[in-house]
Amino acid sequence: MRLINRHPGRAARLFLGSLPFLILVVAYLVASAARLADNPGDKLLPALSSFAQAIETMALTPDRRTGAYLLWSDTWASLTRLWAGLGIATAITLVMGLAIGVLPVMRALLAPVVAFASMVPPLALLPILFIALGLGETSKIALIVIGVTPFLIRDLSLAAAALPREMIVKAETLSASTWLIALRVVLPQVMPRLLDSLRLQLGPAFLFLIAAEAISADSGLGYRIFLVRRYLSMDIIFPYVAWITLLAVAMDLGLGGLRRLMFPWWGLEGRR
Amino acid sequence: MNAITVENVWKEYGDQIVLENLNLSIAPRAFVALVGPSGCGKTTFLRMLLGQERPTRGRILLDGAPLPPEPGPDRGVVYQRYSVFPHLTVLGNVMIGTELRGARLLGRRFGAARRALADDSRAMLAEVGLAGSEDKYPAQLSGGMQQRLALAQALMMKPRVLLLDEPFGALDPGIRADIHKLMKRLWNEVPMTVVMVTHDLREAFTLATRILAFERLRDRPEERLRYGATLSRDIDVWPPRIAGRTTLYDADIPPGQDDLTAFGQVPGTTRHTGAADHAAHSPLA
Ligand SMILES: Nc1ncnc2c1ncn2[C@@H]1O[C@H](COP(=O)(O)OP(=O)(O)OP(=O)(O)O)[C@@H](O)[C@H]1O
Numbered sequence: 001m002r003l004i005n006r007h008p009g010r011a012a013r014l015f016l017g018s019l020p021f022l023i024l025v026v027a028y029l030v031a032s033a034a035r036l037a038d039n040p041g042d043k044l045l046p047a048l049s050s051f052a053q054a055i056e057t058m059a060l061t062p063d064r065r066t067g068a069y070l071l072w073s074d075t076w077a078s079l080t081r082l083w084a085g086l087g088i089a090t091a092i093t094l095v096m097g098l099a100i101g102v103l104p105v106m107r108a109l110l111a112p113v114v115a116f117a118s119m120v121p122p123l124a125l126l127p128i129l130f131i132a133l134g135l136g137e138t139s140k141i142a143l144i145v146i147g148v149t150p151f152l153i154r155d156l157s158l159a160a161a162a163l164p165r166e167m168i169v170k171a172e173t174l175s176a177s178t179w180l181i182a183l184r185v186v187l188p189q190v191m192p193r194l195l196d197s198l199r200l201q202l203g204p205a206f207l208f209l210i211a212a213e214a215i216s217a218d219s220g221l222g223y224r225i226f227l228v229r230r231y232l233s234m235d236i237i238f239p240y241v242a243w244i245t246l247l248a249v250a251m252d253l254g255l256g257g258l259r260r261l262m263f264p265w266w267g268l269e270g271r272r
Numbered sequence: 273m274n275a276i277t278v279e280n281v282w283k284e285y286g287d288q289i290v291l292e293n294l295n296l297s298i299a300p301r302a303f304v305a306l307v308g309p310s311g312c313g314k315t316t317f318l319r320m321l322l323g324q325e326r327p328t329r330g331r332i333l334l335d336g337a338p339l340p341p342e343p344g345p346d347r348g349v350v351y352q353r354y355s356v357f358p359h360l361t362v363l364g365n366v367m368i369g370t371e372l373r374g375a376r377l378l379g380r381r382f383g384a385a386r387r388a389l390a391d392d393s394r395a396m397l398a399e400v401g402l403a404g405s406e407d408k409y410p411a412q413l414s415g416g417m418q419q420r421l422a423l424a425q426a427l428m429m430k431p432r433v434l435l436l437d438e439p440f441g442a443l444d445p446g447i448r449a450d451i452h453k454l455m456k457r458l459w460n461e462v463p464m465t466v467v468m469v470t471h472d473l474r475e476a477f478t479l480a481t482r483i484l485a486f487e488r489l490r491d492r493p494e495e496r497l498r499y500g501a502t503l504s505r506d507i508d509v510w511p512p513r514i515a516g517r518t519t520l521y522d523a524d525i526p527p528g529q530d531d532l533t534a535f536g537q538v539p540g541t542t543r544h545t546g547a548a549d550h551a552a553h554s555p556l557a
């Protein structure tokens with residue numbers, strides 16, 4: 001049988017999917033063991049036991065100075081910033097994206113400036129944000145908002161504008177006003193797309209978050225990584241990176257699940 | 273009074289003349305079939321009746337009054353595709369028109385009003401043969417069922433005019449015969465005028481009271497831009513069908529075999545369209 005027609009079974013898929021992870025872990029363990037055999041004080045590739053100990057210190061032991069459990073307080077600080085940023089970005093996107101997608105007047109007014117804004121490199125704005133908004137939470141949240149909103153708006157307005165004209169006309173023959181067309185015809189049909197593009201923007205959002213925290217913060221996942229970098233604490237950095245990745249993956253899966261739950265019709269038409 | 277009056281209507285897109293000098297009037301309760309070669313402007317004409325496009329010249333009257341410049345609930349439409357909303361269930365699709373008309377802020381009905389509307393909508397769905405599919409999404413329906421749904425959705429608004437753009441073009445013959453029966457019954461029962469674009473002459477003669485043919489009278493390549501299509505044939509189907517009354521014609525001939533074109537002649541009387549000189553070129557001749 002041709003390779004293109006061979007479909008792995010359930011067990012085989014699970015095995016194949018975990019294979020690359022296994023290879024990575026084994027490769028790490030081999031390399032780490034080799035370096036530690038050379039020099040027991042090596043900090044670059046710590047052994048699993050060091051990770052366990054670092055995780056224990058960060059997650060399960062209260063900090064001596066503040067009494068907080070650092071991993072959890074860092075996670076909380078970062079996630080509130082991230083969620084605030086993404087929430088504000090989503091709210092702005094719903095209003096502006098729908099307006100641009102549905103109303104020709106608003107498209108004429110806003111589409112050029114959004115297209116322009118989406119080309120500004122957000123990280124280059126960071127100093128400006130710090131100067132204008134101070135070093136507190138506002139500037140970090142603002143960076144995330146500025147970083148992801150233009151993309152979200154463009155994506156949403158394109159999706160709205162791509163709805164077949166027939167569907168809009170059909171709604172008009174069902175006596176819908178402009179507002180009702182936006183609310184009951186366009187919005188529900190672009191929401192799944194918005195959730196998907198939010199998923200795609202999780203990566204950039206974390207990037208902006210960590211960049212902002214690295215430069216100025218007193219808590220947060222990015223702050224911690226850049227803090228312990230000074231002591232070459234790979235035993236803390238690696239688990240933190242893995243944790244951030246895990247958080248991003250969980251949010252990605254969560255948004256995907258939310259989309260399937262809220263919009264069961266999406267994808268029925270062989271769109272994917 | 274005429275349901276639809278078209279006076280000296282021209283439609284141009286940029287330099288291209290698509291339709292030229294259309295004059296016709298359509299009686300209330302007529303079932304008009306619009307035929308013609310591909311690209312001759314049938315959809316364009318329907319869009320003008322819908323209010324989605326404006327004539328470049330001339331005017332269109334609806335029940336004697338100028339046509340509103342945008343689509344509205346007095347003119348329903350069913351397209352070949354995209355007629356129903358993929359994000360609503362079958363029941364939701366039938367309910368949405370009434371909800372949009374009644375609840376101008378949220379476009380939704382709640383409580384008792386919603387239950388009453390749902391009951392009406394179920395009755396309408398039963399009418400078009402979709403009972404039992406209320407909770408499915410359109411993508412889970414066959415093509416024929418989707419078109420039945422589209423009809424039900426449009427009819428909930430009780431439109432004065434129902435516009436159909438090749439609504440059954442993608443259906444296979446068996447399903448098409450079924451839906452023709454439904455279409456005939458709906459036209460008999462619902463007080464509306466129907467204009468239907470079709471590529472299928474047989475369908476036109478099966479359903480319509482009157483057949484309009486659009487055609488380019490000058491169709492050499494160099495003429496294509498400067499001359500549009502116009503009304504080339506206007507045929508009253510005979511024996512006449514009258515809405516609300518099953519005609520002799522319908523009673524005599526079993527459904528599916530009522531194809532008079534098979535006899536090699538056009539059953540009907542041809543009106544003068546001003547294009548009769550060119551009739552020799554007509555595929556219907
Ligand atoms: N929005 C538009 N802009 C420019 N030209 C258009 C537009 N819409 C239609 N046309 C042109 O008008 C002509 C008639 O198109 P129309 O869709 O009305 O044909 P039709 O009779 O419905 O054809 P078919 O039977 O294939 O559906 C075509 O030549 C088409 O290119």
Ligand SMILES: [Mg+2]
Nearest residue numbers: 314315316437
């Ligand atoms: Mg067409």
